[in-house]
Amino acid sequence: MTVEAEAEAAIPADPHHIPEGADYITHEHGLKSWLTTVDHKRIGVMYLISILLAFFAGGVFALILRTELLTPGKTIMEADTYNEMFTLHGAIMVFLFIIPSIPAALGNFFLPIMIGAKDVAFPKLNLASLYIYWIGAIFTLIAIVAGHIDTGWTFYTPYSMRGDNSAVWMTIGVFILGFSSILTGLNFIATVHKMRSPGMHWRRLPLFIWGIYATAVIQVLATPVLAITLLLLATEKIVGIGIFDPALGGDPVLFQHFFWFYSHPAVYIMILPGMAIVSEVIACFSRRKVFGYMFIAMSSVALALLGFLVWGHHMFVSGQSEYATMVFSALTFLVAIPSGVKIFNWLATLYQGSISLESPMLYSLAFIALFTIGGLTGLFLGTLSTDIHLHDTYFVVAHFHYVMVGGTVFGFLSGLHYWWPKITGRLYDERWARVAFVLVFIGFNVTFFSQFILGSRGMPRRYYSYLDQFQPLHMTSSGGAYIIGVGFVVMAIMFAKSLKSGAKAGRNPWGSAGYEWPHPHNFAEQPVFTRGPYDYHLATERELFTGTDEEWDAHMAKKGEA
Amino acid sequence: MSTEAHGDSHFLQHHYDTPAQQFNAAKLGMWLFLAQELLFFGGLFVAYGVFRSWYPQAWVVGSHLLDYRMGALNTAVLLLSSFTAVMAVRSAQTGNQKATGNFLLATIALAGVFMVVKYFEYAHKFEVGFLPGSHFAPHGVGLAEIVEAARESGVNGVPYHLRTFFGLYFVMTGVHGLHVLIGMFVMGWMWNRNRKGEFSTRYSTPVEMTALYWHLVDIIWIFLFPLLYLID
Structure with missing residues (x-):
């Protein structure tokens, strides 16, 4: 053995040492290296692939639903099948896609990098969360294949007590998915509190992290209530303990209270990360320090807390006490305040910014517009008198989709486009990205704006058939859904081409001052932050350079000559 | 390669800078976990409150049907087990490996006693038909007990x-009992790690976190006991 080889062998193998020139994808190979990794970036990528598969499945169900609704009565399937389809669409989209989408996929990837940490606080727990997610997904699949689940994603009793046991499989699946969500949230809170690098004080924390942090608080405090609810539901179904079943003296309205105590905060689990991404993207593409940084940060926390106090507004017609409905209605209006604070601060950030309209920015601007429509229509539903008319109509469906798709999904797509070069190391075709955006944006509005009209005219949600007078609007809505579908196909091809043959991305293709950009990996040494993530006036030319390292060298050489 | 250079920080995971940071992160993580446990049991306590206010007579008779002596015994057993858990932490912190192992074993044993007592309680209720919900069918001694309690x-x-x-009753004590079993399993794991000498005066975090969890299991029982057995 030569002296050099001996010296090399004496150096303990650091499993996290990344050799020169390799990155988190190429430094190890093979399926096993992925399945046993504790690297937050790889875990984030595996989450990303998983949730995109779930999104695809949920999207296919959506298209099937809209096709069935083209005509009153039977179009392509029986009423029972239709009931199963909307249940699967809702359950998969909510529990397998939206809730883990931004926090577990993009959050995992960027949280440690943005605060200068080498990893999340508990890397093994992080991997365990992913496996728990997969196990929950398997149970959900069993429920789909083996059963006949037609309760809607809310599993309301006593209906969910009847029929076969597929509701139990689904319940167990969601129970397990909940654990994944709790453990991810717990991990992120500990990471934000304990893993920040020097200089990364709370007033410098990127707004993406503030949003993920507020989300994590909800995940930890709300999800266990869903867990016990589902456990009681499954026990009720199997043993008949008499908690929710009125025939045994149980109370179905108690189920609704329990369910919405989780599921209302859960919509903030879904929307806060979307808002978090928009805050980052707006700053980057306006080349400006975020206006009202602390207001945006604190409004995330305020939304997280208010989210726990408004669950009763889902139950205005459930027979809960009149006084409770009034209090819940008043509290619901409070939610508009932090939401408005965010919107106005984003707009103020745009004001006099140096705006460029690349695809991530387009999605973020669309988010602001669509979320505003979604949020304002929420006030219609929070008002007692109008809610009596609009309850359980397509108005609710449209409102929910404006917030969840127009909000969360557009936020997610904004983040996916924004960070795609960082995650994959490749650029994508901006022209096709814009084509996809236009298709998705137009399709979305056609689909769901027509549902506002349908709902205000009295079309009930979840119905298989409808009066002839609703058919033109239903056909419009379905047509919009197909446009969205085409938009996503274009987007998928665009991203696939980028993976296959996209140009190599520089370290910072958008010229962002954010902390996550100028570093090729996590950090060789612990970074010390000396400026805020939106301080464009303090960032160096090197940090904001958009090209590759070779281009930078050429740029410097040229400068030297001059 | 000197053992001092690596030997005294072998427990420090790569992504932490200092043992203190690692310990603080673990502690925060555990407290967050306990917070979610509280919310988890919180749902059951809310259900208890709702049904108690709806069916006060059933609750009065029900609490008389539970054997408060068995409940009191189990309360004493769990309180004692919390003490032995604390002593296990203390021993681990002072580097007394043998005492750590023994206190962990004592805690596991007390948890076992709790489960055995619980088994006798459950067995009796199954026998006389005090079953949950739709299976409720008291007969024989059970009927006499109900008449007496009423x-x-x-x-x-x-x-x-x-x-x-x-x-x-069965859901609350059952879910709690499941937590006791999980606690026994985790303490057995800690006992094994202690046996292998993984803990020292510089590193006893896992024992401390296990004890935190065990105290939560104890505290939940401290609420379950009066709510179910004592008040009427």
């Missing part, structure tokens, strides 16, 4: 909603 608490007849009381 007389003691001044209630006429058998309240229909005793089945709901026993439904909640």
Whole structure:
């Protein structure tokens, strides 16, 4: 053995040492290296692939639903099948896609990098969360294949007590998915509190992290209530303990209270990360320090807390006490305040910014517009008198989709486009990205704006058939859904081409001052932050350079000559 | 390569800078986990409150049907086990490996006693038909017990909603019992790690976190006992 080889062998193998020139994808190979990794970036990528598969499945169900609704009565399937389809669409989209989408996929990837940490606080727990997610997904699949689940994603009793046991499989699946969500949230809170690098004080924390942090608080405090609810539901179904079943003296309205105590905060689990991404993207593409940084940060926390106090507004017609409905209605209006604070601060950030309209920015601007429509229509539903008319109509469906798709999904797509070069190391075709955006944006509005009209005219949600007078609007809505579908196909091809043959991305293709950009990996040494993530006036030319390292060298050489 | 250079920080995971940071992160993580546990049990306590206010007679009779002596015994056993858990932490912190192992074993043993007592309670209720919800069918001794409990608490007849009381009784104590079993398993794991000498005066975090969890299991029982057995 030569002296050099001996010296090399004496150096303990650091499993996290990344050799020169390799990155988190190429430094190890093979399926096993992925399945046993504790690297937050790889875990984030595996989450990303998983949730995109779930999104695809949920999207296919959506298209099937809209096709069935083209005509009153039977179009392509029986009423029972239709009931199963909307249940699967809702359950998969909510529990397998939206809730883990931004926090577990993009959050995992960027949280440690943005605060200068080498990893999340508990890397093994992080991997365990992913496996728990997969196990929950398997149970959900069993429920789909083996059963006949037609309760809607809310599993309301006593209906969910009847029929076969597929509701139990689904319940167990969601129970397990909940654990994944709790453990991810717990991990992120500990990471934000304990893993920040020097200089990364709370007033410098990127707004993406503030949003993920507020989300994590909800995940930890709300999800266990869903867990016990589902456990009681499954026990009720199997043993008949008499908690929710009125025939045994149980109370179905108690189920609704329990369910919405989780599921209302859960919509903030879904929307806060979307808002978090928009805050980052707006700053980057306006080349400006975020206006009202602390207001945006604190409004995330305020939304997280208010989210726990408004669950009763889902139950205005459930027979809960009149006084409770009034209090819940008043509290619901409070939610508009932090939401408005965010919107106005984003707009103020745009004001006099140096705006460029690349695809991530387009999605973020669309988010602001669509979320505003979604949020304002929420006030219609929070008002007692109008809610009596609009309850359980397509108005609710449209409102929910404006917030969840127009909000969360557009936020997610904004983040996916924004960070795609960082995650994959490749650029994508901006022209096709814009084509996809236009298709998705137009399709979305056609689909769901027509549902506002349908709902205000009295079309009930979840119905298989409808009066002839609703058919033109239903056909419009379905047509919009197909446009969205085409938009996503274009987007998928665009991203696939980028993976296959996209140009190599520089370290910072958008010229962002954010902390996550100028570093090729996590950090060789612990970074010390000396400026805020939106301080464009303090960032160096090197940090904001958009090209590759070779281009930078050429740029410097040229400068030297001059 | 000197053992001092690596030997005293072998427990420090790569992504932490200092042992203190690692310990603080673990502690925060554990407290967050306990917070979610509280919310988890919180749902059951809310259900208890709702049904208690709806069916007070069933709750009065129900609490008389539970054997408060068994409950008190189990309360004493769990309190004692919390003490031995604390002593295990203390021993681990002072580097007394043998005592750590023994206190962990003592805690596991006390948890076992708790489960055995619980088994006798459950067995009796199964025998006389005090089953949850739709399976509620008291017979023989069970009926006599109900008559006696109703007389003691001044209630006429058998309240229909005793089945709901026993439904909640079995879910609450059952979920708690599951937590006890998980605690026993984790302490067994800690015992094994202690046996292998993984803990020292510089590193005893896992024992401390296990003890935190065990105290939560204890505290939940401290609420379950009076709510189910004592008050009427």
